[in-house]
Amino acid sequence: MLKLNIPLADHFLEIIKNYEIKDWEAKYFWSIIRQSNQSDPSNFKTLREYMYAAIKILLKNDFLVAQRSPFNKKVYLYSETQKLKELRKKLIETEEKNPLSIQKNNINKELKFLKKQVEFIDELTLSYPEFCYSIKKYREEIDYQIDYCEVKIKTIDKIIKIYNR
Structure with missing residues (x-):
């Protein structure tokens, strides 16, 4: 099976399988993770930290690219690379089998x-x-x-x- 060794791997695998990531702010990842997580709000701070750590790993391993938003210099926009598209294809093929x-x-x-x-x-x-x-x-x-x-x-x-x- 394909493994993704990042924090919140299950959440990110679902995001990768089900969404095309193009010019996403971190808040888009957060809204999906927060919706799918049924835990109490006191855990949200830790989840958010894990989310940023996972994004950082995905960037480092060339699954995502980041650029500053033209509208807000404090915000980064994340987009998927060809490597992530290939991973999505493998995930879907594996799941279909x-x-x-x-x-x-x-x-x-x-x-x-x-x-x-x-x-x-x-x-x-x-x-x-x-x-x-x-x-x-x-x-x-x-x-x-x-x-x-x-x-x-x-x-x-x-x-x-x-x-x-």
Whole structure:
């Protein structure tokens, strides 16, 4: 498996796989890391320090390039290099071959479908109050299925994380 020996490697691997980094300020990295991290705000200072350390390592190893912002001389803009684009390609190819990733993608599709059903169920509840009890029962079933899918995804993520160590 591909390994990236930087702080917050899991977060940065997800960023690399899912985003094209072109003229990003550090706050863009931070907003993604902060959204994906479910820990308490008291840990944010340490996370932010790790984020800057990771960016520094990515710069040093020619995955990113930095230039000063033309609008604010205190801010740097980060862009990916060809080396990072090649890493993204390898990460995606590796993930596409991993049966657990394939299963996770299928579960994610199912989860999106279930969430769309919830939206429609909510519309039905407003449109047909006389069916409220039946709609509520079905909504409970869908909520259970959503929870079950989320558990499956977390389990697969943990197994993949252990596998990638």
